[in-house]
Amino acid sequence: MKGRLAVIGLGPGEDALLTPQALAALADAEALYGYGPYLDRVPARVGQSRHGSDNREEGTRAAAALVHAAKGAIVAVVSGGDPGVFAMAAAVCEQIEAGPPAWRVLDVRVVPGITAMLAVAARVGAPLGHDFCAISLSDNLKPWDAIERRLDAAASAGFVIALYNAASRARPWQLGAAFERLRRRLPATTPVVFGRAVNRPDERITVATLTDADPAGVDMATLIIVGSAETRVIERPGLPPLVYSPRGFAQAGRADSIPETSA
């Protein structure tokens, strides 16, 4: 018998965004590894063991799951959102590269999920409708000046910017510094979307301008989208505004257009 390892994306918040592929992979697993709150989202199943760990222990969690799978078990590592976006899939690959040869011949499969920026974007309209980027504001593993360089490059080149890992108790100042940095290059009126706990009962979505954007209240459950200079806000009577980035330059309302992607 040969072990297998699946790295599974649970999507954001509730199960309405969990894919059938992820459900099947969860049902298949004999052992689940993950950050405690993510494991709590998976219903218990007889005969399936659970191995929770702190969210700062990605490397050791990935190694433990690989050791278990290499013994012949069907193991799953769970991530919120998509496991390939600032989450467990890269941690597993890092361990495989550094680990014993037996880990390279394991059947490793990544099951994608709806990542937070897509869920937050959907809630407000289409802020990611034009070229965009995703930046983790965590400077635990990369120098802050690399993050600043990326913020500058993205804002100057016209990318909409999704900010992951925007703030935590251990990293309280980075988001304010990022907003300061972006204010040098983007219009004061640039829309900023704060999406907290998206798709959960305590979801909170707010829209500000870059001038007024306030890091207070932002935590690890918050995903932020900073528009480009082209991003627009449509005010609607009695409804929250729509925020969107037009598909092209100066063409809102123009009839046609870019072919829709079919990739």
Add this chain to the structure above:
Amino acid sequence: MKGRLAVIGLGPGEDALLTPQALAALADAEALYGYGPYLDRVPARVGQSRHGSDNREEGTRAAAALVHAAKGAIVAVVSGGDPGVFAMAAAVCEQIEAGPPAWRVLDVRVVPGITAMLAVAARVGAPLGHDFCAISLSDNLKPWDAIERRLDAAASAGFVIALYNAASRARPWQLGAAFERLRRRLPATTPVVFGRAVNRPDERITVATLTDADPAGVDMATLIIVGSAETRVIERPGLPPLVYSPRGFAQAGRADSIPETSA
């Protein structure tokens, strides 16, 4: 009775990646609008009308769906992948902004989906495990020099790059020009992933280096991921290689680490 409009992401390829939220929204709709091949993925239902159109008619399709919803119907516009990423959600917002006041008070909802870059990334490991961007190579609605500026900025600042709308019969040269541009700034050995028809029976995934990356055979169903200088390839005996971008700089194999995102 008040009309509603849902803009629904079908995910890539087969239904294993279609979310329950998307399924429910499809079941709810009285009328479906979309590019023909996407409509073909939705099982027929008695009493549900279908309005297919060409993939270059996004603006007129969005307007037709809004007109229909404003008459009081429950209408859905379907997109492959995620509707917010180079797809119909922005087209709908553009029409709302330019359209009659009645469209601003419609109940408009976007249902996210697994976008192609997440599905392709999952197939090869974790190439999007570090900061990344998504660029549409279509110059139908933005000037080519803006695309070149974004490619330069992204490569120089260390972003992994996902290329959407990489090539079509009407845009045969753009991808080759993009590879040329990227070769000036990225190492010759930078991994490039070609993912065609991901999650469909005719799926084809290949990994090349930037030097060898060949635009031939790339079409509208192909999503391309160009690594950063940090992106790595793990060769595996008897298995396809894993491609991943480490979470931080020069730390593969290091124990711990960036807190996993919980957004």
